[in-house]
Amino acid sequence: MRIHPSILSADFANLEAELGRIADADSVHVDIMDNHFVPNLTLGLPVVQRLQQVSPIPLDVHLMIADPDRWAPGYAEAGAASVTFHAEAARAPVRLARELRSLGARAGVALRPATPVEPWLDLLAEMDLLLVMTVEPGFGGQAFLDVMLPKLRRARAAIDGSGAAVALQVDGGVTAETIVAAADAGADVFVAGSSVYGADDAASVIADLRRAAGGC
Ligand code: DX5
Ligand code: ZN
Numbered sequence: 001m002r003i004h005p006s007i008l009s010a011d012f013a014n015l016e017a018e019l020g021r022i023a024d025a026d027s028v029h030v031d032i033m034d035n036h037f038v039p040n041l042t043l044g045l046p047v048v049q050r051l052q053q054v055s056p057i058p059l060d061v062h063l064m065i066a067d068p069d070r071w072a073p074g075y076a077e078a079g080a081a082s083v084t085f086h087a088e089a090a091r092a093p094v095r096l097a098r099e100l101r102s103l104g105a106r107a108g109v110a111l112r113p114a115t116p117v118e119p120w121l122d123l124l125a126e127m128d129l130l131l132v133m134t135v136e137p138g139f140g141g142q143a144f145l146d147v148m149l150p151k152l153r154r155a156r157a158a159i160d161g162s163g164a165a166v167a168l169q170v171d172g173g174v175t176a177e178t179i180v181a182a183a184d185a186g187a188d189v190f191v192a193g194s195s196v197y198g199a200d201d202a203a204s205v206i207a208d209l210r211r212a213a214g215g216c
Contacts, residue, residue: 002026006193034065038138076105084108135172140193144173156186
């Protein structure tokens with residue numbers, strides 16, 4: 001059970017200090033939005049390169065951008081531990097995942113709520129991480145979509161059946177309450193933005209999330 005706080009909900013004027021608040025977590029989730037694939041704009045490669053230099057924990061990059069085939073490899077070259085691109089945006093997902101792996105990153109595929117998981121199950125061996133979005137991507141602070149739980153269960157069954165070592169990540173609306181259902185449905189990596197950064201004591205929320213997910 002791994003907890004990845006999202007710096008989307010952090011103070012963007014103090015990112016190094018904000019990384020220090022979550023040093024107990026397993027990785028930091030970095031949301032890249034381009035105002036095309038999603039209707040929001042966050043940060044890009046130069047900022048990620050600096051985060052990589054100062055972060056006490058590995059970077060888990062979530063690319064909510066158009067044309068990841070062109071842009072994703074740069075994040076792997078920057079040293080991100082994992083680089084996740086959206087299934088809906090990639091033109092050649094197998095080629096891109098192989099390129100990310102060859103650059104030393106773990107390759108992730110993300111699915112919007114309306115994107116079925118089934119067409120991707122034959123590609124599990126090509127990925128290290130499958131991200132089932134539990135909100136419509138673009139903004140923090142939205143409510144967890146319970147209707148994604150059956151999709152998570154089907155993904156978990158397929159991963160177990162495949163024998164591939166693929167992490168099953170959930171992102172969106174994860175709190176100490178909703179994480180219980182997500183873990184029960186088979187998720188093992190949990191992104192949490194507002195629930196962690198909205199708290200005074202981020203470390204204690206991370207510990208609560210880990211406990212609620214059954215990981216300690
Ligand atoms: C949403 C982002 C999420 C976001 C989650 O599009 O991908 O990573 O930071 O924020 P919360 O946990 O507040 O839903
Ligand atoms: Zn995200």
